[in-house]
Amino acid sequence: MYRILVADAIKPEGLGPLSEASNILLIQKTVEEAANELDQIDAILVRSATKVTEDLMNRMPQLKIIARAGVGVDNIDIPAATKRGIVVVNAPDGNTISTAEHTFAMMASLMRHIPQAYASLKNGEWKRSSYTGTELRSKTLGIVGFGRIGGEIAKRAKVFGMEVIVFDPFLTADRAKKMSVTSLPLDKLLPKADIITVHTPLTNETRGLINKEKLLTCKKGVYVLNCARGGILDEDDLYEMIVKGHVAGAALDVFVEEPPLGHKLLELDNVIATPHLGASTKEAQLNVAVQVAQEVLTYFEGNPVSSSINLPAISKEVFEKVQPFYQLVQQMGSIASQCMKEGIQEISVTYAGESLDFDTAILTKSLISGFFKSRVDASVNEVNALLIAKERGITVGEKISADSLGYSNLISLKVKGDNRELTISGTYIENYGSRIVNLNGFKIDFHPEENLLYIQHTDKPGVIGNVGKILGDHEVNIATMQVGRKEAGGEAIMVLSFDKPLSDNMKQFLKETEEITFMALISL
Numbered sequence: 151m152y153r154i155l156v157a158d159a160i161k162p163e164g165l166g167p168l169s170e171a172s173n174i175l176l177i178q179k180t181v182e183e184a185a186n187e188l189d190q191i192d193a194i195l196v197r198s199a200t201k202v203t204e205d206l207m208n209r210m211p212q213l214k215i216i217a218r219a220g221v222g223v224d225n226i227d228i229p230a231a232t233k234r235g236i237v238v239v240n241a242p243d244g245n246t247i248s249t250a251e252h253t254f255a256m257m258a259s260l261m262r263h264i265p266q267a268y269a270s271l272k273n274g275e276w277k278r279s280s281y282t283g284t285e286l287r288s289k290t291l292g293i294v295g296f297g298r299i300g301g302e303i304a305k306r307a308k309v310f311g312m313e314v315i316v317f318d319p320f321l322t323a324d325r326a327k328k329m330s331v332t333s334l335p336l337d338k339l340l341p342k343a344d345i346i347t348v349h350t351p352l353t354n355e356t357r358g359l360i361n362k363e364k365l366l367t368c369k370k371g372v373y374v375l376n377c378a379r380g381g382i383l384d385e386d387d388l389y390e391m392i393v394k395g396h397v398a399g400a401a402l403d404v405f406v407e408e409p410p411l412g413h414k415l416l417e418l419d420n421v422i423a424t425p426h427l428g429a430s431t432k433e434a435q436l437n438v439a440v441q442v443a444q445e446v447l448t449y450f451e452g453n454p455v456s457s458s459i460n461l462p463a464i465s466k467e468v469f470e471k472v473q474p475f476y477q478l479v480q481q482m483g484s485i486a487s488q489c490m491k492e493g494i495q496e497i498s499v500t501y502a503g504e505s506l507d508f509d510t511a512i513l514t515k516s517l518i519s520g521f522f523k524s525r526v527d528a529s530v531n532e533v534n535a536l537l538i539a540k541e542r543g544i545t546v547g548e549k550i551s552a553d554s555l556g557y558s559n560l561i562s563l564k565v566k567g568d569n570r571e572l573t574i575s576g577t578y579i580e581n582y583g584s585r586i587v588n589l590n591g592f593k594i595d596f597h598p599e600e601n602l603l604y605i606q607h608t609d610k611p612g613v614i615g616n617v618g619k620i621l622g623d624h625e626v627n628i629a630t631m632q633v634g635r636k637e638a639g640g641e642a643i644m645v646l647s648f649d650k651p652l653s654d655n656m657k658q659f660l661k662e663t664e665e666i667t668f669m670a671l672i673s674l
């Protein structure tokens with residue numbers, strides 16, 4: 151049973167797939183309320199309110215996945231999660247439209263003094279001339295951070311007859327052209343814009359990105375908006391620039407400290423604000439809840455997630471291509487690890503075949519995690535597998551080969567240890583499943599089952615029969631048996647599978663067969 155803590159207000163209607171799963175228990179409590187059961191929690195679902203710190207992770211030793219029902223992950227300590235092998239996922243586009251619409255509503259409200267006029271009217275006043283506004287048409291809008299939300303704002307601004315200039319260091323010329331916006335460096339954008347709106351994530355680079363020095367380069371009378379994250383616009387500097395009259399007004403949905411009770415910016419008449427409402431629509435909340443519920447379910451079903459922050463992101467199309475090989479590579483890694491109980495120096499993986507024509511990095515991570523699972527105490531998965539390999543001084547390499555030896559796909563692994571080397575190749579055959587087709591240079595063909603025994607021996611009459619007899623004498627039922635050899639009378643291998651795990655004692659009995667040169671019990 152997986153225990154999932156829903157620590158913030160996430161729309162229950164969107165969590166249907168999780169609440170319906172028989173192996174999942176949803177616990178709707180804050181971190182404080184769940185203090186006594188944190189050590190049993192497998193997943194945590196949050197919005198921006200709960201801070202998922204390293205300290206909290208230390209109190210949650212079973213935690214496997216953190217799901218952010220929204221975009222910004224600045225409330226989650228990603229490096230700490232990565233180190234512990236905890237997957238972090240978010241809902242990258244579920245609230246894009248809502249936030250873009252909110253920003254636009256804030257912009258119109260700011261320019262037309264709607265909140266101030268409304269408050270005045272409610273107060274029994276009728277001050278028409280005090281609230282003369284400014285049109286949006288023909289104004290230049292500067293968008294800093296031109297991702298999903300920035301892009302949606304640009305589309306709306308164009309319809310309002312605004313000129314749109316943008317700054318985003320990662321923006322391609324192609325996307326700028328497609329979106330009909332002018333891309334400029336920040337120092338060129340700031341003096342040109344009548345209104346500036348920021349839509350970057352909060353990172354070390356963007357914290358204080360728009361500060362006093364930058365605001366002084368803007369037009370006198372500029373309007374600024376922050377519906378992204380508190381701190382991208384430096385709050386103290388903004389306050390000073392508004393008080394001095396250089397900035398005409400600001401619209402803020404987010405603050406460094408939330409709630410910003412008693413904040414000096416809120417005392418200014420030309421600052422309008424909302425309590426972090428960008429994503430607060432019925433639609434966005436349903437979208438983000440559905441997205442993270444699906445991701446968490448996918449994760450607990452043992453499949454690769456598609457919107458992970460600390461794993462390479464994969465699209466639905468790539469996900470479908472990756473999925474058949476995902477378990478195969480983990481099993482190959484695990485077989486190699488259990489056959490090589492010694493210090494390892496190098497692991498190299500080769501991918502061949504047309505059906506592997508995608509970024510195979512996720513498969514290599516899955517393979518390495520399979521390799522380490524039986525070796526390290528720490529929880530190991532695709533998130534921290536490469537880190538664990540690096541910490542242990544193991545070189546991991548990945549290559550593509552044109553030669554798939556007639557298979558539609560072929561994944562080959564070579565592990566170099568202190569004393570010996572091991573090679574293993576596997577393929578995935580549609581409607582047939584995973585097959586191991588080569589082990590240590592021996593052609594073989596077996597399905598990686600749960601309980602396996604690998605035997606290397608001299609090819610002599612009677613050896614196979616002897617192994618069968620010893621197992622039979624001890625009432626061990628062989629489910630399948632595959633044999634392979636390079637040449638008659640040379641070295642040969644057997645791979646046997648069983649319905650139940652084989653006891654270590656059996657290994658002792660089998661060792662008495664002098665032709666056996668190597669043996670490994672494998673459990674997958």
Ligand SMILES: NC(=O)c1ccc[n+]([C@@H]2O[C@H](COP(=O)([O-])OP(=O)(O)OC[C@H]3O[C@@H](n4cnc5c(N)ncnc54)[C@H](O)[C@@H]3O)[C@@H](O)[C@H]2O)c1
Pocket residue numbers: 221222223242245246249294295296297298299300317318319320321349350351352355356377378379403404426427428429430
């Ligand atoms: N107010 C709200 O309720 C609300 C809702 C959703 C998102 N957000 C915030 O809005 C941010 C943007 O969301 P999005 O969905 O558009 O994300 P996104 O990832 O699609 O876009 C962010 C853009 O910022 C750019 N960027 C990164 N560093 C930059 C820098 N130093 N200078 C300029 N640009 C930089 C990136 O290249 C990217 O294009 C989120 O990170 C989140 O913090 C707030």
Ligand SMILES: O=C(O)[C@H](O)COP(=O)(O)O
Pocket residue numbers: 197198199219220221222223245378426428429430
């Ligand atoms: O980053 C986001 O998705 C927004 O800031 C929304 O935050 P919320 O889920 O706390 O409303």
